[in-house]
Amino acid sequence: MKNAGAGRRILAFGFDYLLILLYGIGVVGSVAVLFREPFTSLFTHSPLVAQASGFVVITLPVFLYFSISEGSRHQGTWGKRRLRLLVTDNTGEKLTLGKALLRSGLKFLPWELAHFFIWHAALPSSLPSGVVVAGLVGANLLLVIYVAFPFFEKNSRNVYDLRVSTFVYTKG
Template sequence: MRNHAAMSIMQLLYRRIFASIIDYGIIGIYGIFLFLLTQSIASECNLNLNIHPFESQLIGFLCLTLPVFLYSYLTEKSNWKGTIGKRILNINVTPNPAASHDHIFLRNLLKYLPWELAHTGVHWTIYYSQKEMELALWIWGLLMGPQIIAIVYFASIVKTKGERSVYDEIAKTKICIINSN
């Protein structure tokens, strides 16, 4: 029985990793669609895409980050309790019994915050390179900080064998295998 429980725990880790691959594949397809749409509109309308980082950040947030955040949040707070990847792999997000949808919101906010910080760094890197300016130290922080956070997130998922990440711990949520009984 103990070996079965250990196998089940490792299965959770693998399922969580593969669910993430599926979800990021969906997000990647959406991102490619946005890129092609933007390029098509820009070329048809003769638009100048060299805009200030504040504007590009706002556009990126509204067109990419917010829809991705809402996809995760709304599917995880729904009766599905998980994204498409999680549903395919029979795992779900389970809040602490005393938790509410606010905990799912916090989970996703913390999960995607490093991603948005990295996007900010990329927008400012492009701006500085177009102006032929040396990158400021704070931009390097925006580029490197999210990478460090992502490594910590992944290490925490591996350490807990898929059950919790740092953001799950803070939000009082965990990932569980759905019983097919």
């Protein structure tokens, strides 16, 4: 098997992001319209309640989609399957669910950190503004590292792939 290049991995994520957008617009949008008052109140008073609500409504389903898909017999998300990419462990085998969960947790860490600090910037918070700004800068720097790293790593692996000992290959 040949290592998947960084460009193909990003394109696969782009396909998956289309599903995330459809979920966000269709499911979350519908719930927000149908249950406007209680839904809105979750995101207007407390940064911690907003963060937890956003996590349950958006991040958790996305995290589970990636974890379950990459740990399944298909060894990849819909986007990866479209581009014939497989996620494996360091022996070339299918990921265990635990390894898939850890990989996804590390993959979405910058996203979740950004959400945490955005809510503290948008709503009254006990966090000092300097901490919020530093957190947002840190989350964005981590995102830049995640995007750039596979272009410079010899096997196009990402930081989280190295940490969890996973590979993304082109099938066939």
